Amino acid sequence: MQVTSVGHAGFHIQTEAGSILCDPWVNPAYFGSWFPFPDNTQLDWDALGNCDYLYVSHLHKDHFDPENLSKHVNKDATVLLPDYPVPDLKRELEALGFHTFFETEDSVKHKVTGPKGDLDIMIIALRAPADGPIGDSGLVVSDGETTCFNMNDARPVDMDVLHDEFGKIDIHLLQYSGAIWYPMVYDIPTKTKANFGKQKRQRGMDRCRSYIEQVAATWVVPSAGPPVFLDDALRYLNDDRGDEGNIFPDQITFLEQMRIHGNDGGILMIPGSTADLKGGELTLTHPIPDAEVDKIFSDKAAYIEDMAKRMAPVLAAEKATWAPAEGEPLLEALKAKFEPIMKQSDLICDGIGYPVGLVMGDETVVLDFPQRTVRPRGEKDGKYRYGFRIAPELVRTVLRDDEPDWVNTIFLSTRFEAWRVGGYNEFLYTFFKCLTDERIAYADGWFAEAHDDSASIELGGYEIQRRCPHLKADLSKFGVVDGTNLTCNLHGWQWDLESGRCKTSKGHELRSAKL
Structure with missing residues (x-):
């Protein structure tokens, strides 16, 4: 087997039975905020796209690149399709011309047979509203x-199926770095933001190490981030100044973290790097001399500066596609977009529980979730418990494009500011990624389901429910107790073990008792 990095989360897997192209992202994503790092535009995308199988893990735009898929990937390739409850991924791929789909079952081992032979595959599909744009997945x-x-x-919340079906894993490709807007966009003191960022950075790497221990592969490739931010307004987000509060550490940083914890199985791959594998035996080849690979990371600021100059026309072209900032007031368009969704989602609207402010230049609109209405700011409105400040051109663009997911566009761009009083509100961000009848119906139903908390474990001197109240992670594997505080390292959520109260978000109480 030959595994070639094509950048970020993208890989080309060559076997005697055929080739699989995974998550081929090259064009800027999220309003031109994210670019692949290191640069992957020099790869031969026509050759890579002449594949037998295509795997797109989910619809996040740093995995699903419609322009690259349309221009360079063989439309006769068989798509290995995750088992998602909402068929948006299949529809998007069909719209690009893909027509042959192998529809998998979640966490079931399948044999795919092509003209060149057989492969065993399994796609672990995650289906919670918090998983990507209604779904995320991993491929074996x-x-x-x-x-x-x-x-x-x-x-994934359970790795047992991996070993039950495949036994020893030889190479493990996984995310270790940040990929979200928290805490950078929040209106909080600089020192507090730095402390939150430091915590998030470490939790992300702790979660990754937990997965590495569970999978126990011979080789580990840190991938799926970080992106690079080339816009002058966003350059501060790059981890090129030794800032411990930066949530986007690079591959070198994580490989050192692995070594500190006694694991020497990590390998560095850049776009074009190839790992030739025979079981657990591996030979690694880079597309450029090792000294040049090292320089990408040792002189990262200079590399980013050079890349920003080269990509300036690409970024300018992306910005030229945005809607104009000026136009009719946005109130009526937002009412038409949001109110029908609000009226279908009692559980989510009640879970949000308060009005949310949306400031767009000189116009402020209130998303009044308790009343299921979108209205102007009133004289009696004080400071909103949750609010967003977004440039009007971004809002006009997603409205123009009838975008079903503001998380996958505006929020991941980090081109906004936010404030909140109290904890993270999962229901609110779920609402913003479910702006279609089909998505909101699924999400509302998912939250309405009773999640099993009957099984218990002992951890840190407490008896607690085994499954995390957030997304059902196994706390015997992801739970960490520090005094009376429990952290689930899967998403970094925390609970007070004395009361069972969730310290991260409203609701989600934990069953716990002191032993």
């Missing part, structure tokens, strides 16, 4: 000699 591939687990940025 075995050619009978070598097994690769491409976890990208999925967060």
Whole structure:
């Protein structure tokens, strides 16, 4: 088996039975905020796209690149399709011309047969509203000699099925770095923001190490981030100044973290790097001399500066596609977009529980979730418990494009500011990624389901429910107790073990008792 990095979460897996192209992202994403790092535009995308199988893990735009898929990827390739409850991914791929789909079952081992032979595959599909844009997934591939687990940025809650079906894993590809807007966009004191960032950075790496221990692969490739921010307004987000509060550490940083914790199985891959594998035996080849690879990371600020100059026309072209900032007041368009969704989602609107402010230049609109209405700011409105300040051109663009997911566009761009009083509100961000009838119906139903908390474990001197109240992670594997505080490292949520109260978000109480 030959595994070639094509940048970020993208890989090309070559076997005697055929080739699989995974998550081929090259064009800027999220309003031109994210670019692949290191640069992957020099790759031969026509050759890479002449594949037998295509795997797109989910619809986040740093995994699903419609322009690259349309221009360079063979439309006769068989798409290995995750088992998602809402068929948005299949529809998007069909719209690009893909027509042959192998529809998998979640966490079931399948044999795919092509003209060149057979492959064993399994796609672990995550279906919670918090998983990507209604779904995220990881792919396991075995050619009978070598097994690769491409976890990208999925967060599976149970690894037992992996070993039950495939036994030893030879190479594990997974996310370790940040990929979200918190805490950078929040209106909080600089020192507080730095402390929150430092905590988030470490939790992300702790979560990754937990997965590495559970999968126990011979080789580990840190991937699926970080992106690079080339816009002058966003350059501060790059981890090129030794800032411990930066949530976007690079591959070198995580490989050192692995070594500190006694694991020497990590390998560095850049776009074009190839790992030739025979079971657990690996030979690594880079597309450029090792000294040049080292310089990308040792002189990172200079590399980013050079890349920003080269990509300036690409960024300018992206910005030229945005809607104009000026136009009719946005109130009526937002009422038409949001109110029908509000009226279908009692559980989510009640879970949000308060009005949310949306400031767009000189216009302020209130998303009044308790009343299920969108209205102007009133004289009696004080400071909103949650609010967003977004440039009007971004709002006009997503409205123009009838975008069903503001998380996958505006929020991941980090081109906004936010404030909140109290904890994170999961229901609110779920609402923003479910702006279609089909998505909101699924999300509302998912939250309405009763989650099993009957099984218990002992951890840190407490008896607690085994499954995390957030997304059902196994706390015997992801739970960390510090005094009376429990952290689930899967998403970094925390609970007070004395009361069972969730310290991260409203609701989500934990059953716990002191032993």
